[in-house]
Amino acid sequence: MSGDAVARNNAVGPVLRAGEVADAVVEALEEDNPGKEFTVEDRVAYVRAETEGECVVRAETVARVLGRPFKIAELEVNLSSFSGRIETTDDTMRFYFEKRL
Amino acid sequence: MLERSEWYDIARDTNWTPSYVSQEALFPPEMGDPYGIPTEEWETxxxxxxxxxxxxxxxxxxxDSAAYSVKAALARSKFHDEADEGWACVLKLHYGAVALTEYQACQFQARMSRFGPSPAMRNMSVYGMLDELRHTQLQLFFPHELVHRDRQYDWAHEAQHSKNWAVxxxxxAMDDIMMTRDAITSSVxxxxxxxxxxxxxxxxxxxxxxxxLGDHTFANLITSIQSDEARHAQLGTPTIExxxxxxxxxxxxxxxxxxxWRVWRLFSITVGIPMDYYIPLEQRHMSFKxxxxxxVINQWERQVQDLGLERPWYWDIFLLDIDNHHHCQQGGIWSWRPTVWWNPPGAVGPKEREWLEEKYPGWNESYGSYWDVITNNLLQGHEEKTHPQCIPIICNxxxxxxxxxxGPEWGARAYQREYGERRYNFCTEVCRWIFDTDPERYKDHETIVDRMYSGEIDPPTLENVLKYMGIGVISEGGRDGHDYGWxxxxxxxAAE
Known part of the structure; x- marks a missing residue:
């Protein structure tokens, strides 16, 4: 057993309840964060979407993907958790780390 | 209409200069901030x-409407008629341990909403308080329909009012971290x-x-609850900064x-045992580890570093405990099954043992050796030999x-401390360290075993001890959930 088992990663992103909003958010993330690679892990009841260091979800993009109006505050209904830290504005949610490892 | 950001800062700024009472009387340090950090700092x-x-x-x-509609839609399904008793154990344990703990959390949030030194903290914890009330109500209501089917579900409401050892x-732990600390310390x-x-x-x-497993009512319920936690848990970050x-x-x-550490010791039982033993093998997605x-290791520990704290000093002990604690307690709880309010299956048949060995290399020669003895006794028709005749030593x-x-060598030991009139026993260096941080705070609490010797349970016969713990009163105690089918x-x- 070693004390080295600590996070040496900068993975950030939302953990969403599986469903149409989760699918739309993953699509929106890829569109709104050009050049970023996302890993998406499907855990049956939830989906974990992660990328390096920072990413933003925009309500406008999620709304377009869903084909219906969508306010960023509504994301909370499906946002069970997230990795990294969070920042909320009137129409975005950002996940980030202040320090990069 | 104005965007939220255009009015938010003004709306939440509810600090004022009191003129009828002193600032200290309005926000007593022992309830709010005992560290004397200036108000202007908290206003940031x-x-x-x-x-x-x-x-x-x-x-x-x-x-709420989503959680209740899923429940209503599935209420007529035959899920609970057909579900494995192992899964029923997960639910009974979950609701008994969690439902009214949420109500304690509601009081913890209420304390921050009144005594938090920052107006933003007071504002956010009002939502937190309402969140926790919602969680209490949901987790009392959802198991209620199951009580007629099995009295053990009644522990959802009764457990926290009982003196069962697990409770x-x-x-x-909850009294320690949620109920008896100031707003700032308990927020951390x-x-x-x-x-x-x-x-x-x-x-x-x-x-x-x-x-x-197909229990979509429960899956939907708990992830809905956690979406509240994801928001109000963010009260901790600015507090620490x-x-x-x-x-x-x-x-x-x-x-x-x-x-x-305190919460980990509980969660390794309430989540660790279910994931690695109670949930039928075919439906296990990943191991508890x-x-x-x-x-925790990837997501949370990284947040600790980002905030500028260090991982806990006992990290190596913690990692070792992730490999061990719930396996030990599965053995203990199963052996003392009449003392709990669910029917823990041993669930260590040949296939389950193969899975455990794969996920926890070395399981067979360590934990397996404990279950070998039990398995042989059961195979030879000596069920009575699977019930221990002695009392465990409980961590203070x-x-x-x-x-x-x-295993070949059993390394169990009690970490002891003499304090005042008596000797205290602890499971690990960590539990002893917590005691040492403030012995006066902890010294008077009696474990269930202390109560057998102090006269609290008098006379300490098996019958009296079980009754004291609510067994046979709230519901019958546990038996093997699969009637030893495993x-x-x-x-x-052997026949082959």
Whole structure:
């Protein structure tokens, strides 16, 4: 057993309840964060979407993907958790780390 | 209409200069901030996850209507008629341990909403308080329809009013971190250590297995609950940043270290045992250890570093405990099954043991050797030999039996401390360290075994002890959930 088992990663992103909003958010993330690679892990009841260091979800993009109006505050209904830290504005949610490892 | 950001800062700024009473009388340090950090510093508190009251009400209504509609839609399904007793154990244990603990959390949030030194903290914790009330109501209501089918579900409401040994453990920890600390310390302990690190395991990790099993009501319920936690847990982050900036890193670190360990010891039982033993093998998605690595080692520990705290000093002991503690307690709880309110299956047949060995290399020669004896007794028709004839030694901090990995050498030992009139026993260095941080705070609490000797349970006969713990009163105690069916695989192997 070693004390080295600590996070040496900068993975950030939302953990969403599986469903149409989760699918739309993953699509929106890829569109709104050009050049970023996302890993998406499907855990049956939830989906974990992660990328390096920072990413933003925009309500406008999620709304377009869903084909219906969508306010960023509504994301909370499906946002069970997230990795990294969070920042909320009137129409975005950002996940980030202040320090990069 | 104005955007939220255009009015938010003004609306939440509710600090004023009191003229009828002193500032200290309005915000007593022992209830709010005992560290003497200046008010102007607390006014910089900027919660990262913002919501307005209007948004809050709309969103919560949507969450609640979804949770209740899924329940209503599936109420007529035959799920519970056909579900494995192992899964029923997960539910009975979950609701008994969690439902009214949420109500304690409601009081913890209420304390922050009244005594928090920052107006932003007071504002956000009003939502937190309403969140926890919602969780209490949901988790009392959902199991209620199951009580007519099985009285053990009644522990959802009764457990926290009982003196069952498992409840004493939960209550001791929750009283310590949520009920008897000031707003600032408990925010570090609960918002950051408890709600950011460990509730994810109970409320999201378990949902994967629930969905695999087809219990969509429960999967939907717990992930809905966790969406509230994801928001109000963010109260911890600015609290810690302000403490560090004002020379209180040591105190923040100690609060986090105490709380993570206290809650971990409970969660390894309420989530660890279900994931690796109660959930039928075919429906297990990952092991408890794998979930711990996903949520705590990777996700949470990285947040600790980002905030500027250190991982807890006992990290190596913690990693070792992730490999061991719930395996020990599965053995203990199963052996003392008449003392709990669920029917724990041993669930260590040949296939399950193969899976355990794969996920926890070395399981067979350690934990397996304990179950070998039990399995042989059952195969030979000596069920009576599977019930221990002695009383365990209970840790004076976590209230859980002191245990250790079995094998050729059994390394169990009690970490002891003499204090005042008596000797205290602890399961690990960590539980003893917590006691040492404030012996006066902890010294008078009696474990269930202390109560057998102190006259609290008098006379301490088996019958009286069980009754004291609510067994035979609230419901019958536990039996093997599969009526020992899991040993049949070995009988078949022997016949071949």
């Amino acid at each position: 508190f900027d919660e990262p996850y913002k919501v307005s009251y209007r948004e809050y009400v709309n969103i919560q209504r949507e969450k 004493l453990g939960g209550r001791h 302990m609960v918002s950051f250590a408890f709600e950011t690190a460990l509730t994810n395991l109970q409320m999201i990790g378990l949902s994967t297995d629930a969905a695999n 302000i403490m560090i900036r004002n020379g209180r890193k040591k105190e923040a670190q100690q609060a986090m270290d105490i709380a993570l 794998e979930f711990m690595h996903e949520w 901090m976590c209230q859980i039996p002191i245990s250790h990995r079995p 040993v049949e695989g070995f009988r078949a192997q």
